[in-house]
Amino acid sequence: MNKPKRYLVTSALPYSNGPLHIGHLAGVYVPADIYVRYLRMIGEDVRFICGSDEHGAAITLRAKKEGITPREIIDKYHEMNKRNFERFGMSFDIYHRTSDPLHHQTSADFFTVLNNKGVFTEKESEQYYDEEYQQFLADRYITGTCPKCSSEGAYGDQCENCGSSLDPTDLINPMSTLSGSTPVLKKTKHWYLPMGDYQEWVGNWIEAQQSKEVWKKHVVGQCRSWLTQGLNDRSMTRDLDWGVAVPLPDAEGKVLYVWLDAPIGYISATKALLPDTWEQYWKDEDCKLLHFLGKDNIVFHCIIFPMILHAHGDFVLPTNVPACQFLNLKGYKMSTSRNLAVWLHEYLDDFPEQEDVLRYVLTVNMPEGRDTDFSWEDFKDRNNKELVGILGNFVNRVLVLIHKYFDGIVPAETADIDTTLIDDALTNLPKELDKWVQRYEFRKAVDVVMDVAGVGNKFLADTEPWKLIKTDKAQTAAILTAGLKIIAYLSVYLEPFLPFTTPKLKAFLNLTEEDITAIKSGTFEVAAGRKINKASLLFKKLDDKAIAPQIAKLEAAQKAYDDSQKAEAAAAAGKTYEPLKPEISYEDFAKLDIRTATILAAEKMKKTDKLLKITLDLGFEQRTVVSGIAQHHQAENIIGQKVLILANLAPRKLRGVESQGMILMAGDGKNNLFFVSAHDAENGEGVS
């Protein structure tokens, strides 16, 4: 592709399961909006697509818990997020939703095409089924005892206590979270995408794409990492009653995997926006397709979705995927479940008419290549020093002076002055801005524009019109006219970053559409006689009192989370006993060779949280055992400890160290582990 004829820009579809926070904005929506606004400014044909992602098990699970319907949840958050995006000035051409019939049709058709092409592998497997509810259970709907750490309440896909990833059939005493009953295993069929078959293609494709237009380092790195680990079959359907129904006769009760259906949402949204011409954006090689998203979505958009589009055959593939990393709160990860975040709707309520301040701070701090931090102190400083001090102040000075000395009318009588610095700055501005925006480096881009306001301040300081007015009115006029010209350019080139501020700037100078065209072509001059309006302040100074409630709110959220963790731990300690395991014979018991031993040495294993490497004296020999007790016992405190060890357990390598046995431990149910010990027994003696 040489110069694209048109652009299609997508930003990740927010999951309709909660409100938006500034992490979403900084990493996805603000960069996408800047990019799109810039393209529109330079006259490109661009469409900007977004919408709510409304399917998936998380929504049904939550609906069940709260005793409401999935529909109620998605309606609530769709409306909420759509409205707050609008309030924040997001310039989507459409904010669609995946519950729309058009989307169901589009994604079902898409699936049919793939299926007819024989892309999928059909596989039967045994999965848990809730007989009471008559439905198969997604991994998250099943809880049970973790086979590895024995903690209760592990999910079918993961134990949150020990972090193991699980298969639902691994769980001891599985239980359906829907009915509370024990699920049964039942055969079910699913359609899998054999990703391994496309591995070579996708690898070549990524290398080819990123040689044409530079992809971000971490994006390519993440992709290569996945490719070298090898790609497995991935199921594209689920047993669920919420989502896009699989359009096949033998697929009763099955829906498309939400990760398949969501990106097709980009296509549906484009259709909804442009019923007649949408194909120009999806099927014409002259269209440049770009996905903006957070790093958590990289793999899907760079590997799986392109694969699917490629397998389908009719669609263009993304030119670039400029994913951002995460915005943290002073080092803490933002968390919806912990309510630890700065929420967009709360910001908009708490800081009315200060949308641009948030946009600016998030841009300047954008996590373009690495995680970055947000803090309210920084927010305040950026507002006061950069928006108020440099930009707002410059504009205000010029406007105040032109009113004070010339009644707000650009004077005819003027003189020649040296404006080289300003002229150079204004000539370079569009070039520099273009350079950084095309590289998706928006922090640099906004700096380049803000620097022009700095040039203006310096110009005023150097020429001192407030002194000159006493001796040379014509030169003063020339200086202020030059200042106005800077404001005119700012009113255009700041638009992608500060869309609420730039209309005010245009209004101050009474700029017309023709003026704006002239500014873009670099031919604009501030003509004599132009009426300039009185200044009003663009930005408000913020003091500590303005941000104190916000800081307090975050601290309160952190504390509430800590408290709930403690309460949970206490509740867990409030006792449920594991059921007894099946009876065994004496012979089974006799197979266990348990010996007494003394710990001779112990050291924490590097790069592990829980592992200790322990050297034991068994009397007749010494052994090394790796034990996962580092969070309960300090290595230096257990030397000399008498312990019992299961001595005939098959050796196993953990982190490269062979563990020759297992030390017996007993817990108190509150996360403490104690050694089981035979105080005075001799090392090497057995237990009977």
Added chain:
RNA sequence: GGCGAGGUAGCUCAGCUGGUUAGAGCGCAGGAUUCAUAAUCCUGAGGUCGCGAGUUCAAGCCUCGCCCUCGCUACCA
């Protein structure tokens, strides 16, 4: 353990395919100025570029080893 991204001034970060005295903003110190929301402008101090080897006439940038942070993945009584 595997993979990925990082480790550059007190803080937040730039540094293109290796090339002269390593940059910016904030903070700090000093000065100028008063048109402006006590805003602005100028000057200065401050870095053995994570550590150690190597390649090179020349390394923040390349190679190897190690350490630390973050993420994915595995392992984890």
